[in-house]
Amino acid sequence: MSWVTQCAMITWMVLRTIPQRLGASLAAAVGVAGVVGVMVAVLSIAAGFRATLERTGSEDTALVLRSGSDNEMSSALSLDQARIIADAPGVRRGPDGPLTSAELYVIVDLPKRSTGTEANVPLRGVRPVTFALRDRVRIVSGRTFESGRNEILAGVGAAREFSLDLGQRLRWGENEWTVVGLFEAGGSLSESELWCDVNVLQPAYRRTMFQSVSVKLESPEAFDAFKDALTADPRLQVKVLREPDYYARQSDILNGIITGLGTLVAVLMGIGAVFGALNTMYSAVAARTREIATLRALGFGGGPTVVAVLVESLVLATGGGVIGGLVAYLAFNGYTASTINWASFSQVVFAFEVTPRLLATGLLVSLVMGLLGGLFPAIRAARVPVASALREL
Amino acid sequence: MNLAHLIGRNLLRRKARTLFTLLSVLVAFVLFAYLAAIRLAFTLGIDVAGKDRLIVIHKTSLIMPLPISHLTRIAQTEGVTAVTHATWFGGKYQDYPEGRFGIFPVDPAGWLAMYPEFVLPPEQMQAWLADRTGAVVGRKTAEDMGWKVGQRVPIQATIFHKADGSGTWEFTIDGIYSGRERGVDETQFLVHYDYFNEARSELARDLVGWFVLRIGDPEHAADVARRIDQTFANSFYETETTTEKAFVQGFANQIGNIGKILRAVMTAVFFTILLVAGNTMAQSVRERTSELAVMKTLGFTDGKILVVILAESLLLSGLGGGLGLLTGWLAVSTGDPTGGFLPVFFVPSRDWVIGAGFVVVLGLASGLLPALQAMRLRIVDGLRRV
Numbered sequence: 195m196s197w198v199t200q201c202a203m204i205t206w207m208v209l210r211t212i213p214q215r216l217g218a219s220l221a222a223a224v225g226v227a228g229v230v231g232v233m234v235a236v237l238s239i240a241a242g243f244r245a246t247l248e249r250t251g252s253e254d255t256a257l258v259l260r261s262g263s264d265n266e267m268s269s270a271l272s273l274d275q276a277r278i279i280a281d282a283p284g285v286r287r288g289p290d291g292p293l294t295s296a297e298l299y300v301i302v303d304l305p306k307r308s309t310g311t312e313a314n315v316p317l318r319g320v321r322p323v324t325f326a327l328r329d330r331v332r333i334v335s336g337r338t339f340e341s342g343r344n345e346i347l348a349g350v351g352a353a354r355e356f357s358l359d360l361g362q363r364l365r366w367g368e369n370e371w372t373v374v375g376l377f378e379a380g381g382s383l384s385e386s387e388l389w390c391d392v393n394v395l396q397p398a399y400r401r402t403m404f405q406s407v408s409v410k411l412e413s414p415e416a417f418d419a420f421k422d423a424l425t426a427d428p429r430l431q432v433k434v435l436r437e438p439d440y441y442a443r444q445s446d447i448l449n450g451i452i453t454g455l456g457t458l459v460a461v462l463m464g465i466g467a468v469f470g471a472l473n474t475m476y477s478a479v480a481a482r483t484r485e486i487a488t489l490r491a492l493g494f495g496g497g498p499t500v501v502a503v504l505v506e507s508l509v510l511a512t513g514g515g516v517i518g519g520l521v522a523y524l525a526f527n528g529y530t531a532s533t534i535n536w537a538s539f540s541q542v543v544f545a546f547e548v549t550p551r552l553l554a555t556g557l558l559v560s561l562v563m564g565l566l567g568g569l570f571p572a573i574r575a576a577r578v579p580v581a582s583a584l585r586e587l
Numbered sequence: 588m589n590l591a592h593l594i595g596r597n598l599l600r601r602k603a604r605t606l607f608t609l610l611s612v613l614v615a616f617v618l619f620a621y622l623a624a625i626r627l628a629f630t631l632g633i634d635v636a637g638k639d640r641l642i643v644i645h646k647t648s649l650i651m652p653l654p655i656s657h658l659t660r661i662a663q664t665e666g667v668t669a670v671t672h673a674t675w676f677g678g679k680y681q682d683y684p685e686g687r688f689g690i691f692p693v694d695p696a697g698w699l700a701m702y703p704e705f706v707l708p709p710e711q712m713q714a715w716l717a718d719r720t721g722a723v724v725g726r727k728t729a730e731d732m733g734w735k736v737g738q739r740v741p742i743q744a745t746i747f748h749k750a751d752g753s754g755t756w757e758f759t760i761d762g763i764y765s766g767r768e769r770g771v772d773e774t775q776f777l778v779h780y781d782y783f784n785e786a787r788s789e790l791a792r793d794l795v796g797w798f799v800l801r802i803g804d805p806e807h808a809a810d811v812a813r814r815i816d817q818t819f820a821n822s823f824y825e826t827e828t829t830t831e832k833a834f835v836q837g838f839a840n841q842i843g844n845i846g847k848i849l850r851a852v853m854t855a856v857f858f859t860i861l862l863v864a865g866n867t868m869a870q871s872v873r874e875r876t877s878e879l880a881v882m883k884t885l886g887f888t889d890g891k892i893l894v895v896i897l898a899e900s901l902l903l904s905g906l907g908g909g910l911g912l913l914t915g916w917l918a919v920s921t922g923d924p925t926g927g928f929l930p931v932f933f934v935p936s937r938d939w940v941i942g943a944g945f946v947v948v949l950g951l952a953s954g955l956l957p958a959l960q961a962m963r964l965r966i967v968d969g970l971r972r973v
């Protein structure tokens with residue numbers, strides 16, 4: 195019999211007898227499923243958060259902030275500066291002039307629907323040109339705000355998470371606002387925001403400055419020339435960023451927290467599960483000592499024995515990994531939540547995303563666990579002393 | 588042959604299994620230690636927030652400033668014994684992200700009196716009070732940044748630029764404070780409000796972020812809060828007054844269910860590992876049924892058998908759990924796994940007690956059931972199973 199045939203035969207025999215050791219095998223598989231499920235579930239939080247922020251930016255849009263500021267909250271730009279920015283080279287022009295939008299970004303307190311506790315919800319003062327800049331924005335119910343009136347257009351994410359309904363009246367300070375419409379923005383960060391007329395928001399918050407200027411460029415390649423022109427201009431002290439870069443950086447803190455904790459939990463749990471798998475596989479080998487010895491006596495080699503035990507361990511582990519990934523996918527994919535984005539000090543509404551990449555990582559982890567859990571028991575199986583093992587009959 | 592010897596032999600009969608069970612228990616309790624520290628980190632130290640302190644912020648949002656002139660009127664409110672203020676400065680140090688540590692322009696004497704848990708050597712306090720461009724920084728931040736007393740630290744302005752257009756504020760570290768007890772925020776960077784107020788642009792002058800006040804009787808917090816908010820009702824600078832505890836709780840709530848999900852997952856993991864380990868431990872006793880029958884035949888009393896089995900399981904869980912908690916303590920002390928994003932990260936004393944409780948429960952639960960079965964075992968039945 196060739197080596198390969200031997201391997202195939204023993205492996206087939208081992209796999210066929212798994213049902214006889216159902217309890218222990220199941221425990222090992224469930225252990226692995228737990229690790230993979232937990233890891234995928236926790237990391238899907240970070241993946242969803244990052245994806246929401248990444249969808250917000252587009253390559254041909256630049257964001258201008260005051261130099262030194264990492265986010266809109268701490269930035270300030272005057273009307274004059276906004277005009278200089280609009281005249282810079284590389285700015286795309288629409289029928290009504292340059293596609294630049296000087297915006298004001300403040301925070302208002304609104305209760306969360308789920309808990310009733312107050313949350314920092316971003317309120318952005320925008321202008322008609324903003325809708326041309328953010329072309330994914332689509333009004334799904336009601337209408338847009340009328341300029342000059344205290345009206346609010348709410349993102350669907352914000353409306354879902356916070357107490358906001360069409361027609362609702364809200365009072366912040368001395369002003370009363372009415373929610374007149376809801377908008378979608380392709381699952382981006384904008385859906386977490388409330389929008390209103392910037393010319394109404396400025397006096398309501400006694401602000402004379404803007405916080406950022408969004409600029410549609412003629413093309414993504416026009417960015418460098420645009421940036422150089424602004425940074426060289428002595429009238430401005432600004433920072434120019436491509437939108438995707440800006441939003442990717444906004445997710446750093448939460449990403450760091452979730453990934454750090456998620457990895458920690460997965461590693462600890464993985465170690466625990468490997469010990470569980472080792473126990474299972476050692477028991478499986480111990481229970482089959484005589485069987486293995488008989489095979490060895492019949493002329494089967496040590497190599498095929500190792501392969502068979504390893505294959506059993508890998509099958510159990512990958513089975514567990516697939517189940518864990520599936521459960522995580524079913525339970526968490528698309529689960530919506532909101533959390534505070536420390537970078538902008540405001541709430542972000544997002545959905546957990548179990549990405550194919552996460553599932554692949556989970557499967558890889560389960561394979562590694564299967565390998566670790568099976569290797570040493572497999573070696574022990576190969577070293578079974580034939581004569582004494584047979585005598586145990 | 589004494590019982591201890593017997594217990595030892597039992598544990599060593601399958602060395603690999605004992606070792607792996609021990610290690611799983613160990614891992615579970617390392618996780619437990621992290622879980623406790625993370626719970627504390629995500630609640631932002633609510634447990635340590637002052638009971639007799641109230642926070643006054645702008646009613647619309649914390650980001651809206653309040654005029655410093657509110658201070659006198661708050662101080663005059665019935666029930667208020669002291670009041671001070673602070674402002675969020677923003678600012679960046681080198682390439683660290685904005686907000687890596689909080690920079691707050693405060694009234695130095697008033698702030699230190701309001702927060703007696705910030706312990707500052709008297710000579711450093713004198714130096715700070717006398718130095719307008721001086722700063723006092725928490726121990727953790729000073730260590731992270733490698734700052735020494737006397738060092739000049741340039742801070743890049745973000746929200747507040749100087750009136751002369753300069754974007755850099757230079758502060759001298761006059762002192763390093765430490766927390767009176769564990770859980771006190773040791774990351775703050777405190778500077779003189781007067782200096783900050785005069786140097787910043789006129790547009791924002793005489794505005795502060797929030798007020799902190801002390802009340803004589805914590806029982807009357809709600810009344811005092813109502814009186815303060817009524818004073819400023821129907822003005823542009825309306826206020827919202829809450830206890831410090833509620834204020835911190837409000838922040839923790841903003842993190843939302845993410846924190847809860849993480850904690851739920853970790854709790855589930857902890858109990859799963861315990862369950863599996865406990866089952867393995869119980870299984871190893873069940874395998875020995877016939878042996879126990881032999882022992883009974885030899886004259887071991889039911890009580891002795893119970894002791895042998897329980898001692899074995901308690902020893903295993905005690906060893907694994909104890910080492911696990913120790914490892915957890917060492918691991919948590921090395922810092923949080925997110926690389927400094929969580930300001931407070933330690934295991935509260937209460938959780939050590941809970942952890943020790945779990946160790947005992949694990950030992951009892953995994954040993955008691957098979958031990959009771961063994962006690963009730965009729966010798967004939969036991970021997971028949973061979």
